[in-house]
Structure formats: structure tokens, C-alpha cells
Amino acid sequence: MKSLILIIISGALINNVVLNQFLGICSFLGVSKQMKASASLGAAVIFVITIASAVASLLYDQVLKPFHLDFMKTIVFILVIAALVQMVEMFLKKKSPAIYKALGIYLPLITTNCAVLGVALTNVQDGYNFVQSVLSGFGTAVGYTLAIVLLAGIRSRIREEDLPAPLRGAPIVLISAALMSIAFMGFGGLSF
């Protein structure tokens, strides 16, 4: 039990997917200009990464490994994730229009978020079983949401500042991310 909680905490805080592993940087920089959009994207990411890690883990343990096809994992995972996101999107559109409306335009953006593929591959690399993979996916996605929402908050303040011209735009956002990353390094001291 303790080790399972540790997987979530490690995914969300210690090895934060954006600030420590640099996956999903593009949407992190692109979408964080609005708080509301960031929160919706975060919710969609939690949803997709958790499902994708479960499916990837099942597929790897039940199909790829027994048939000695583990070298195919990159190809299989990327195709399965792309198809999965499309299916989730269609399912939500039909069954739950409210959720679809909230997450809709962000779902396709996620197909390609390298964090999804990154988590699936890391789980396999670390030899996680099904439950561990799902929890690690969930923890990682929570970490992503935390980072993007925090950055959106910082950016809403930056907007009112009078910055020197060369710093405007991407540089100040990257510098804010660097400071957040320093703060998150502090979680490296968490131990159980």
C-alpha cells in the first residue's frame, strides 16, 4: 500500500512530468495563458493518461510480451493511444455531452502530447504491473495539471507587468517555469 502511494506522489511531485522530465512542454507553454483552459486541459490529461496507461500496460503484459514482440512497443503504443483518444472522444460525445463540451477541444491535442506516450513507455521500462501503471499514470497526470494550473496563475500576474521588450512572450514564461522547477526540486527530499 505504502509503495502504491509513493508511486502517485513520485509521479505528481518528485518526478514532475513537465518540470523535471520535460514531457508535454508544448501544451504547457501554449495553453497556460488562460486559467480556465489550463484546468480543462489538465482534467482531460488526467482522464486520457490514466486510461492510456491501463490499456498500454494490459497490451504489453498480455500481448506483446507473450509473443516476444516487446521491440514493437513504440509503434503499438502510439497507434493505440491515437485510436484510444478518438474513441474516448466519440464515446463522450454520444454518452456524456456535458463532459464532452468541457474537454472537447482539448482531447485531440492530447493524442500527441508526448507525456502520454512517455508515461506508457516509462511504466514498461520500470517493470510496473497493471495497478502500478494505472496509479503512476494518474499521479503523472495530476503532476501535469498542477504544473499547468500553477503556471497559468503566474502568467495572469505577469501580464500586468511592464517587462523589457526582449523578455516578453516565451522568455518570461520559460523563466517562470524554471523558478517553478527549482521549487519542485525541493520535493526531491520527500522520503518515506
Next chain:
Amino acid sequence: MNKYTERLYNGLIKENPTLVLMLGMCPTLAVSTAAINGIGMGLSSTAVLVLSNLVISLLRRVIPNEVRLPAYIVIVASLVTVTELLMEAYLPSVYEALGIYIPLIVVNCIILGRAEAYANKHEPGLAVMDGLGMGLGFTVALTLAGLVREVLGAGTAFGYQVLPKSITPMAIFIQPPGAFLVIALFIIIMNAIGIKTRQKKLVESNGCDGNCGLCSLTCEQGKEAAK
């Protein structure tokens, strides 16, 4: 300058994928901890890019337009798997250092972006030169970022001591925050000397421009969904 060398110049300088187009930010930030890692990542991406441009250009009349993106993804993913296995066999130290970022070349936007923007419209010779130019531009930018971080953060360049031992290196630069700082510094310098980059798009899009991977696929769908 003939049209082949023009492609090289275009990739290296005029439309440098990392510094000007701001594509492929994830690997740039992640593997630039040392100059040698930058070269390893850059060259393996270049190999994939050149081959994928070649294959896609050869197949440009065969692949039906409606399913072109999934087809490209399969081609790129196969090439990445081949590269990964070759590196594991012949360059185990680089393979260890780059780790998870080698399979993630699949979602590097530069590769799919070039397939969409160039390789599927031009003859194989030009597509290969375009891939080579873009790949080398990526390699140069990655190595530069790696060099700056290595010198500041460890006092070495390509593993050799360059700063005097009496200067304590600023270890923060080889740790994750240093990546953000060094890239921010690069963009500040480019801004200050007036080179136009696509950084505005990077921070003010909806994650479409400069997205790591399947960029065009998602952007098209995102725009449709937004309507």
C-alpha cells in the same frame, strides 16, 4: 546556391527548427544536459528524419490523402524502433544517457512536420537534403544548448575541463531548471538582436504550434472541434 544546398542553408540557419521555428522543445530541454548528449540526440533524430523524408517522398503518390497521417506515423515509428535497436547494440553509453527520449523521437514535431510540409510534395533528392538540413539545424541547436549548460553547470565541454578548478560550477544549470533558463536566454538574445522567431505562436497558440508531435493532425482536429 543550387536548390539542394539551399535546403541545407534553410534548415541550418533560415528556418532552424529549434531556434527559429521553436519545434521539438521537449527533447531540446530534456537532453541538453551535456554537449555530447545533444550530438547523440541530434544525430539520431537526423537519421530518422532523413530516412522518413526519403520514404515518404518515395511513397507520396501511393499513400491516399485521407490516411496519410497514420501512414506517416507508422513509417516514423518503424524507423525510430530500428534506430533505437541499433543504438542499443552499438552505442550503449549514448543509449543509456538518452533513455526514454529515443522512442519519443516519434512524437518529435520536426519529423512529422517536415513530412507534412515538405517531403510529401517534393522529389526524393530534395526531401533528403531538406531532412539533412533540418536535422543538422536541430543537432547544432541542441549541441549549443548542451555546451552552454555543461560549461556553466559542470565546468567541462565535451567532457574536458575548460573552466579553472577554482571556479565552482553552478550545478543548477545541469539540473532541470537550467534547461528552462538556457532556452529562455537563447530566445532573449535572439529577440535582442532582432531575429524573428515563432515564439509568439509557441506561447499564444492552443498548443498547436510547436506541439510535440502529430502537430498537423491535432491542429486540424482542434480547429474543427473549435468550430
